[in-house]
Amino acid sequence: MKETLSFQTEVKQLLQLMIHSLYSNKEIFLRELISNAADATDKLRFESLNQAALLENDGDLKITVTCDVEAKTITVSDNGIGMSREEVIENLGTIAKSGTKAFFEQLSGDAKKDANLIGQFGVGFYSAFIVADEVTVETRRAGAAAHEAVRWVSRGDGEFSIEAIEKTERGTSITLHVKEAEAELLSDWTLRRIVTTYSDHISVPILMKQAPQYDDEGNIIHAEELEAVNQAQALWTRSKNDISDEQYQEFYKHISHDFQDALAWSHFRVEGKHEYTGLMYVPKAAPYDLYEREAKGGVKLYVKRVFIMDDVQKLMPMYLRFIKGVIDTSDLPLNVSREILQQSRDLDQIRAGAVKKILAMLEDLAKNRAEDYTTFWNTFGSVFKEGIGEDAANKNKLAGLCRFASTAGGDATQNVSLADYIERMKEGQDKIYYITAETYAAAKNSPHLEIYLKKGIEVLLLTDRVDEWVVGSLFEFEGKKLASVSKGELDLGDLANEADKAEQEKAQEAAKDVVATIKTHLGDKVADVRATTRLTESPACLVVGEFDMSQNLQRMLAQAGAADQMPSAKPTLEINAEHVLVQRLANEGNGVIQAELSQLLYDQALLAEGGKLEDPASFVKRMNQLLVAAHAS
Numbered sequence: 341m342k343e344t345l346s347f348q349t350e351v352k353q354l355l356q357l358m359i360h361s362l363y364s365n366k367e368i369f370l371r372e373l374i375s376n377a378a379d380a381t382d383k384l385r386f387e388s389l390n391q392a393a394l395l396e397n398d399g400d401l402k403i404t405v406t407c408d409v410e411a412k413t414i415t416v417s418d419n420g421i422g423m424s425r426e427e428v429i430e431n432l433g434t435i436a437k438s439g440t441k442a443f444f445e446q447l448s449g450d451a452k453k454d455a456n457l458i459g460q461f462g463v464g465f466y467s468a469f470i471v472a473d474e475v476t477v478e479t480r481r482a483g484a485a486a487h488e489a490v491r492w493v494s495r496g497d498g499e500f501s502i503e504a505i506e507k508t509e510r511g512t513s514i515t516l517h518v519k520e521a522e523a524e525l526l527s528d529w530t531l532r533r534i535v536t537t538y539s540d541h542i543s544v545p546i547l548m549k550q551a552p553q554y555d556d557e558g559n560i561i562h563a564e565e566l567e568a569v570n571q572a573q574a575l576w577t578r579s580k581n582d583i584s585d586e587q588y589q590e591f592y593k594h595i596s597h598d599f600q601d602a603l604a605w606s607h608f609r610v611e612g613k614h615e616y617t618g619l620m621y622v623p624k625a626a627p628y629d630l631y632e633r634e635a636k637g638g639v640k641l642y643v644k645r646v647f648i649m650d651d652v653q654k655l656m657p658m659y660l661r662f663i664k665g666v667i668d669t670s671d672l673p674l675n676v677s678r679e680i681l682q683q684s685r686d687l688d689q690i691r692a693g694a695v696k697k698i699l700a701m702l703e704d705l706a707k708n709r710a711e712d713y714t715t716f717w718n719t720f721g722s723v724f725k726e727g728i729g730e731d732a733a734n735k736n737k738l739a740g741l742c743r744f745a746s747t748a749g750g751d752a753t754q755n756v757s758l759a760d761y762i763e764r765m766k767e768g769q770d771k772i773y774y775i776t777a778e779t780y781a782a783a784k785n786s787p788h789l790e791i792y793l794k795k796g797i798e799v800l801l802l803t804d805r806v807d808e809w810v811v812g813s814l815f816e817f818e819g820k821k822l823a824s825v826s827k828g829e830l831d832l833g834d835l836a837n838e839a840d841k842a843e844q845e846k847a848q849e850a851a852k853d854v855v856a857t858i859k860t861h862l863g864d865k866v867a868d869v870r871a872t873t874r875l876t877e878s879p880a881c882l883v884v885g886e887f888d889m890s891q892n893l894q895r896m897l898a899q900a901g902a903a904d905q906m907p908s909a910k911p912t913l914e915i916n917a918e919h920v921l922v923q924r925l926a927n928e929g930n931g932v933i934q935a936e937l938s939q940l941l942y943d944q945a946l947l948a949e950g951g952k953l954e955d956p957a958s959f960v961k962r963m964n965q966l967l968v969a970a971h972a973s
């Protein structure tokens with residue numbers, strides 16, 4: 341019985357978009373269908389490890405690509421795992437990917453931008469409709485009876501029909517009825533060119549018709565027959581010297597479903613206690629679900645060339661979740677399960693080895709391809725930095741690869757390494773100074789920087805959310821301690837000369853009375869009030885204790901609703917005794933005005949460092965009163 345069903349709304353939307361946006365790359369439909377066919381043979385090989393009967397005495401896995409000029413069709417067949425009726429409906433009528441919603445939200449309507457996004461999302465089976473006005477899928481799941489096969493037909497217009505058929509050969513056969521305008525695809529020669537360009541790396545043979553060969557007298561020597569057009573050897577098992585960059589890139593697209601080339605890769609073979617081969621890629625663009633920590637892992641696990649599984653979170657640490665690739669090892673049993681993998685010490689060590697190779701690749705990129713490293717950093721830097729807290733064993737290496745914005749640069753670009761910073765340190769400087777803030781502008785204009793700017797000392801401006809965790813885990817780099825400029829008393833160490841120290845003492849002495857006055861008026865709002873030489877332009881700023889949570893982090897936690905779990909650390913108000921406003925306060929005889937001014941100093945300091953006033957309306961009133969009074973006098 342034939343049934344007609346509707347596509348899920350998202351599929352309809354995706355189909356429309358795909359046909360428009362990807363038209364200029366229409367040849368990719370063949371890559372996608374072959375990629376799916378290859379995955380289907382991988383799955384069968386894996387399932388047959390425990391259920392040999394699935395192979396139905398036909399273990400020669402292969403893909404066939406043929407075309408029929410008369411009928412205007414191209415057919416891609418495989419003898420892989422195939423699909424049951426339910427699977428067909430599920431796989432070819434809906435999109436069951438995590439992050440689908442996020443993907444649709446990001447679509448802009450700009451064909452070029454969307455093409456990229458669709459590419460990252462995965463074009464897959466539906467790309468057939470770029471060139472076909474009707475697609476027929478006939479499939480039988482391995483192990484099912486011949487009459488349990490199904491035929492799925494759709495014109496890509498929102499509906500598909502599905503019916504039971506007889507199919508003796510296991511696997512899936514996809515027939516594209518090619519659009520009138522795409523008739524030039526209907527040639528073995530063209531198809532062969534496309535297949536060899538895009539799919540040479542596929543590890544099962546791709547069979548295509550070979551043109552008949554004739555001898556000089558016109559007798560046929562070889563009849564038209566099917567012949568493998570690819571090397572049919574898993575790419576990563578080949579020697580590096582035999583693989584061209586194009587082949588590496590095509591393989592990347594196959595495993596990642598990315599549309600663009602990869603930025604860099606590392607292909608390595610490790611022998612000794614553990615034996616494994618890895619081929620790891622850094623993509624150029626971030627996937628749409630980069631910040632979903634639950635997102636699918638990008639590294640596939642093979643055991644002795646047999647695909648075992650993807651989405652093994654254990655294969656890569658979280659901070660490298662954007663890496664795509666393959667690990668093939670002979671150290672694990674072929675029938676390894678997810679549960680065993682979870683506890684496998686062997687896998688831990690393989691992972692550690694692979695991580696080292698990835699870090700070495702990134703170091704090489706930073707050293708020799710600066711522009712590409714910048715692309716990497718801008719795209720993945722904020723995720724990569726999570727590693728400083730996550731991967732203690734590689735902390736130093738990771739820190740060396742990090743890039744930051746700093747007061748030495750004119751903008752928010754993150755391009756200063758800790759090594760650059762150390763090289764530029766002033767004579768007598770023994771710390772790496774930084775400030776954390778919510779935005780670049782807040783960091784750059786923070787009063788806490790005043791003395792450092794005056795003395796020409798560079799300060800790192802850390803404004804990614806993850807930075808608080810970075811400095812919470814990274815205490816030093818190459819023997820130099822990291823120090824926040826907004827924590828603890830101003831301590832310039834050997835950078836301060838005798839005159840500075842004397843000035844500090846003098847300032848404190850001279851400001852004794854005004855400090856006491858302000859303290860009385862602010863009460864328990866602050867931990868303390870003290871005079872400082874940290875400020876050159878601003879009247880006041882807030883600092884926290886050296887070991888307290890920064891104000892920035894406290895705010896972030898409060899935003900995340902975790903305010904009640906954190907120890908409340910009150911800030912200390914530091915004042916610039918030389919500032920006219922502070923002097924005015926010191927000379928003010930009226931206690932009420934003193935109280936107002938004290939409150940104003942506190943509010944200003946809080947605002948200047950990105951904090952939120954508890955009572956903004958009163959602040960405005962106070963400010964206005966002061967302005968009016970200043971005008972009147």
Ligand SMILES: Nc1ncnc2c1ncn2[C@@H]1O[C@H](COP(=O)(O)OP(=O)(O)OP(=O)(O)O)[C@@H](O)[C@H]1O
Nearest residue numbers: 376377380422423431461462463464465466512597
């Ligand atoms: N030749 C095939 N044999 C068996 N199953 C297939 C075949 N082609 C597609 N499928 C099934 O249909 C699903 C959807 O395919 P589709 O190409 O749309 O997405 P995908 O391969 O999962 O991911 P991507 O969109 O990133 O390529 C596949 O995951 C697979 O389960």
